[in-house]
Amino acid sequence: MRFFGKTSIDFMGKRRIWYVVSATVIGLGMLSLLVKGVNYGIDFLGGTEIVVRFQNGVDVGDIRTAMDKSGFTKAEINTFGSDRDILIRTPEQGEGNLVGERIRSGLQTQFPTNPFIVQKEDKIGPKIGAELRRDAIYAVLASLAAILLYLGFRFKFLWAAGAVTALFHDVLLTLGLVSIFDGLIPHLNLEFNQTMVAAFLTLVGLSNNDTVVIFDRIRENQKLFKSMDLVALINMSVNQVLSRTIITSGTVFVVLAVLLVFGGEVIRGFAFASLVGIVTGTYSSIYIASALVVEVVTKTKSQGKLID
Amino acid sequence: MKKYAGRFVIIVACIIVAVYYLYPTWRDYDLHQQLKNLSGDDSLQFVANHEAGLRDARARRIKLGLDLQGGMRVVLEVNVLRLVEDLAKNKDDVFNQIMKEVRAEAKTSEVSPVLLLRRKFESRQIRMSRYYRNLRDNNDDIFKFLEDESTKAIDRGMEIVRNRVDQYGVSEPSIQKLGGTRIIVALPGVTKEAEVRQLLQATSLLEFKLLKEPDVTYRIAETIDKLLAASARTDTLPGDSLFAGTTAPDTSRTDTTNAETTKIKTPEGELSQEEFTRKHPFFSVAIYTEQFKGVFLVVEDNKERVRRLLDREDVQKVIPNDMEFIWSAKTQLLGERGQEKRFFTLYPVKRNAELTGGVIVNAKWQIDPNYNRPIVTMEMNNEGAREWARITGANINKRIAIVLDNTVFSAPNVINKITGGHSQIEGMESESEARLLEIVLKAGALPAPVDIIEQRSVGPSLGEDSIRAGVTSSAIAIGLTVLFMAVYYRTGGAIADFALVFTVIFLLAVLAAFQGTLTMPGIAGIILTLAVAVDANVLIYERIREETAGGKTPRAAIDAGYSKAFTAIFDSNLTTLITGVILYQFGTGPVQGFALTLMIGIVVSLFSAIVITRVVFDMMVDRSGIAVNFG
Numbered sequence: 001m002r003f004f005g006k007t008s009i010d011f012m013g014k015r016r017i018w019y020v021v022s023a024t025v026i027g028l029g030m031l032s033l034l035v036k037g038v039n040y041g042i043d044f045l046g047g048t049e050i051v052v053r054f055q056n057g058v059d060v061g062d063i064r065t066a067m068d069k070s071g072f073t074k075a076e077i078n079t080f081g082s083d084r085d086i087l088i089r090t091p092e093q094g095e096g097n098l099v100g101e102r103i104r105s106g107l108q109t110q111f112p113t114n115p116f117i118v119q120k121e122d123k124i125g126p127k128i129g130a131e132l133r134r135d136a137i138y139a140v141l142a143s144l145a146a147i148l149l150y151l152g153f154r155f156k157f158l159w160a161a162g163a164v165t166a167l168f169h170d171v172l173l174t175l176g177l178v179s180i181f182d183g184l185i186p187h188l189n190l191e192f193n194q195t196m197v198a199a200f201l202t203l204v205g206l207s208n209n210d211t212v213v214i215f216d217r218i219r220e221n222q223k224l225f226k227s228m229d230l231v232a233l234i235n236m237s238v239n240q241v242l243s244r245t246i247i248t249s250g251t252v253f254v255v256l257a258v259l260l261v262f263g264g265e266v267i268r269g270f271a272f273a274s275l276v277g278i279v280t281g282t283y284s285s286i287y288i289a290s291a292l293v294v295e296v297v298t299k300t301k302s303q304g305k306l307i308d
Numbered sequence: 309m310k311k312y313a314g315r316f317v318i319i320v321a322c323i324i325v326a327v328y329y330l331y332p333t334w335r336d337y338d339l340h341q342q343l344k345n346l347s348g349d350d351s352l353q354f355v356a357n358h359e360a361g362l363r364d365a366r367a368r369r370i371k372l373g374l375d376l377q378g379g380m381r382v383v384l385e386v387n388v389l390r391l392v393e394d395l396a397k398n399k400d401d402v403f404n405q406i407m408k409e410v411r412a413e414a415k416t417s418e419v420s421p422v423l424l425l426r427r428k429f430e431s432r433q434i435r436m437s438r439y440y441r442n443l444r445d446n447n448d449d450i451f452k453f454l455e456d457e458s459t460k461a462i463d464r465g466m467e468i469v470r471n472r473v474d475q476y477g478v479s480e481p482s483i484q485k486l487g488g489t490r491i492i493v494a495l496p497g498v499t500k501e502a503e504v505r506q507l508l509q510a511t512s513l514l515e516f517k518l519l520k521e522p523d524v525t526y527r528i529a530e531t532i533d534k535l536l537a538a539s540a541r542t543d544t545l546p547g548d549s550l551f552a553g554t555t556a557p558d559t560s561r562t563d564t565t566n567a568e569t570t571k572i573k574t575p576e577g578e579l580s581q582e583e584f585t586r587k588h589p590f591f592s593v594a595i596y597t598e599q600f601k602g603v604f605l606v607v608e609d610n611k612e613r614v615r616r617l618l619d620r621e622d623v624q625k626v627i628p629n630d631m632e633f634i635w636s637a638k639t640q641l642l643g644e645r646g647q648e649k650r651f652f653t654l655y656p657v658k659r660n661a662e663l664t665g666g667v668i669v670n671a672k673w674q675i676d677p678n679y680n681r682p683i684v685t686m687e688m689n690n691e692g693a694r695e696w697a698r699i700t701g702a703n704i705n706k707r708i709a710i711v712l713d714n715t716v717f718s719a720p721n722v723i724n725k726i727t728g729g730h731s732q733i734e735g736m737e738s739e740s741e742a743r744l745l746e747i748v749l750k751a752g753a754l755p756a757p758v759d760i761i762e763q764r765s766v767g768p769s770l771g772e773d774s775i776r777a778g779v780t781s782s783a784i785a786i787g788l789t790v791l792f793m794a795v796y797y798r799t800g801g802a803i804a805d806f807a808l809v810f811t812v813i814f815l816l817a818v819l820a821a822f823q824g825t826l827t828m829p830g831i832a833g834i835i836l837t838l839a840v841a842v843d844a845n846v847l848i849y850e851r852i853r854e855e856t857a858g859g860k861t862p863r864a865a866i867d868a869g870y871s872k873a874f875t876a877i878f879d880s881n882l883t884t885l886i887t888g889v890i891l892y893q894f895g896t897g898p899v900q901g902f903a904l905t906l907m908i909g910i911v912v913s914l915f916s917a918i919v920i921t922r923v924v925f926d927m928m929v930d931r932s933g934i935a936v937n938f939g
Contacts, residue, residue: 001796119770125761139894143887154879194899195829201891205884216876244850251789252839258785259832264777266828
């Protein structure tokens with residue numbers, strides 16, 4: 001069984017249109033980030049986060065009233081999977097369990113007839129928050145640097161640069177889309193915490209997987225067809241691996257979709273970000289990574305060989 | 309045919325090893341399922357019979373993260389600054405000022421507090437030997453000494469925390485050092501957060517201090533009172549609100565016991581409340597009564613005010629150097645029926661402790677049969693017992709305060725000399741409090757206080773939900789993938805599915821072997837591994853299809869497929885592995901669990917995809933000449 005026969009789609013020809021598309025979506029994403037700000041979880045901000053499960057459904061507005069009355073005006077309130085489960089997050093720091101207790105007593109006062117249990121309670125001091133934030137940034141930068149080095153070693157530097165540019169593109173795009181969708185879909189918790197950063201690092205890995213496969217084929221073809229025009233060669237290579245690209249990305253997509261739907265609250269944000277990531281990752285391998293090389297090569301009229 | 313025999317043997321060996329490592333997990337599950345169906349005596353019998361097996365299985369099964377089994381994870385930071393402060397001698401204003409600055413900086417700085425301290429000293433060109441050790445020691449030596457002391461304190465702190473946790477009774481606790489000054493404590497299954505916080509943070513410094521003589525105390529209090537009344541700084545004593553609720557309990561030192569009047573009879577005559585407050589600012593909030601001679605009663609609401617009063621410089625000067633005021637740990641309800649209020653007790657004690665908790669060798673909580681309330685009895689070592697006998701013998705009819713972490717639990721009267729080295733602490737409100745106290749006393753005092761800088765707790769129901777979600781999504785994801793591969797790649801696909809099963813088994817076995825922890829993101833990692841595993845096979849099979857279409861024989865096509873696809877598989881997976889390693893370094897807790905399963909998964913899935921499937925193909929093509937159908 002196969003989905004694709006021999007295809008000859010002119011991928012590179014349409015690339016300029018896709019530059020515009022990418023730039024627009026990233027632009028919108030960055031705008032959203034600017035306007036909404038980053039929805040930091042307490043991992044990076046410090047503070048207290050509580051997830052409670054009520055016996056009966058509650059209205060988020062009532063919870064906000066309760067929190068305002070308790071003095072937590074900066075509290076972030078979300079549903080956590082159903083309208084019985086509420087996530088309350090506030091950056092205030094307090095001695096010991098003070099903040100958590102005040103939140104709990106505030107809820108008890110507001111909902112005397114609707115008992116609740118605490119599912120999860122986290123408290124992070126300010127110093128740790130700053131450390132985790134810094135570590136997260138280092139981790140992402142370190143990954144990109146490590147990949148750049150390794151790929152520079154296996155392929156020529158220009159191609160490695162193209163691959164890493166694609167990764168940057170993917171991170172920015174996903175960041176923007178996560179920001180746009182935050183709060184749009186009910187029960188979808190897209191706060192920026194450690195798990196979300198793990199999702200970003202994962203999508204960097206997955207996107208790179210895809211890019212490397214394409215580059216590997218381009219490299220092989222360059223050996224076989226030494227004098228073929230670069231654009232034509234890239235087109236041919238992408239077409240050849242199209243079957244694999246769609247199937248693999250498709251499989252990962254389906255698996256992540258399963259996680260998104262069935263994986264439970266804690267993983268949902270992670271699944272969403274990874275899902276967006278796999279889509280952009282597949283797309284960027286062609287329209288950012290390879291395209292970048294094409295642009296540089298045509299501008300400088302160099303050979304653009306993949307290997308020395 | 310023989311060429312794949314070697315690989316075949318390796319694969320079988322791996323399977324055997326995997327089963328060996330996974331067996332405890334299954335056994336643990338199985339035994340607990342059996343246990344669930346029994347009850348009462350049967351279950352006790354079962355546990356007795358299978359004790360070794362139960363323990364062994366539990367120790368070697370795959371560990372579940374806190375986000376899956378519920379529990380608490382706490383990061384403690386040892387307050388090295390306090391330790392350093394306590395080690396200093398001849399502390400003066402300059403020193404206190406320096407400490408203040410270092411404390412402020414240490415809140416946000418990454419640099420070690422000892423180093424910060426050193427820099428402060430050096431920037432002011434003061435030798436550290438002025439406050440530490442001997443005059444002749446130079447800054448380097450003292451710096452090293454302080455650093456050594458901190459390291460020792462942290463190690464001892466870890467030991468003590470471990471002791472306390474062991475006694476508290478948590479199954480599979482995990483206590484580890486993190487960086488220089490931090491301790492991570494993971495307690496699965498624990499739900500009583502407040503108790504755990506108390507357990508971990510209590511310094512448990514136990515001291516026995518003599519109370520000052522009542523008349524001495526009264527004289528000093530009078531001096532304070534006059535000083536405050538005379539002082540023009542009445543801003544800290546707003547008249548009415550000060551008296552808010554401080555009607556002296558009806559055992560006040562005046563002659564009248566008439567609680568209805570707001571006039572207070574004093575030796576100077578009757579005064580109204582405001583007049584009393586103005587003339588006796590101290591006594592109006594720190595109430596001295598005949599019934600509670602030698603101590604002061606302070607209404608709950610006024611505790612802060614009194615504390616501030618006592619902290620004032622002018623007041624401090626009046627208090628003799630060998631004396632200090634310590635608060636009671638608890639309040640008591642006093643007053644006429646219907647008008648009771650909660651009062652703290654303020655104890656004036658001798659600053660130097662007669663005896664400290666180092667001499668306690670055993671502590672036991674019990675219910676005092678006489679009064680039916682929880683108490684903790686303590687036993688001292690020989691040296692302590694002798695000292696205690698001497699102290700009690702010399703202070704009959706005086707009171708000794710039992711001070712724990714700078715609050716007084718009780719201050720009993722010494723009735724006679726105590727020779728057996730026994731003592732007891734009372735004043736706890738509940739059994740669990742007494743139990744915690746016992747643990748904390750037995751385990752010993754922390755050399756330096758610890759702060760809880762990070763705390764995460766997950767309730768058991770969320771843990772169960774997560775497990776259920778994890779199993780469901782794994783099942784669906786695996787099911788879909790298996791189905792797809794079989795349909796799309798036919799026989800080849802079926803073989804890939806076969807290898808996928810091995811991948812999952814090997815992954816879990818490696819996790820068990822390394823005693824790694826499975827977290828919710830870890831389960832996600834396993835699912836992602838499947839996708840990656842599929843990718844390797846897809847690359848190979850697509851290549852095989854291409855080669856076949858190009859005219860190669862099945863045998864040759866398979867060979868070409870594997871070899872040509874290899875570079876792509878290797879490069880792409882290696883980069884993902886790199887991000888996994890980085891993620892493992894940077895992440896904590898659940899995220900580390902994810903990185904772990906991702907890394908193991910990549911390695912294992914490559915092995916399965918490349919080696920196992922290849923061996924199967926070789927067996928099929930060479931032995932039976934079956935034409936493998938790749939769809």
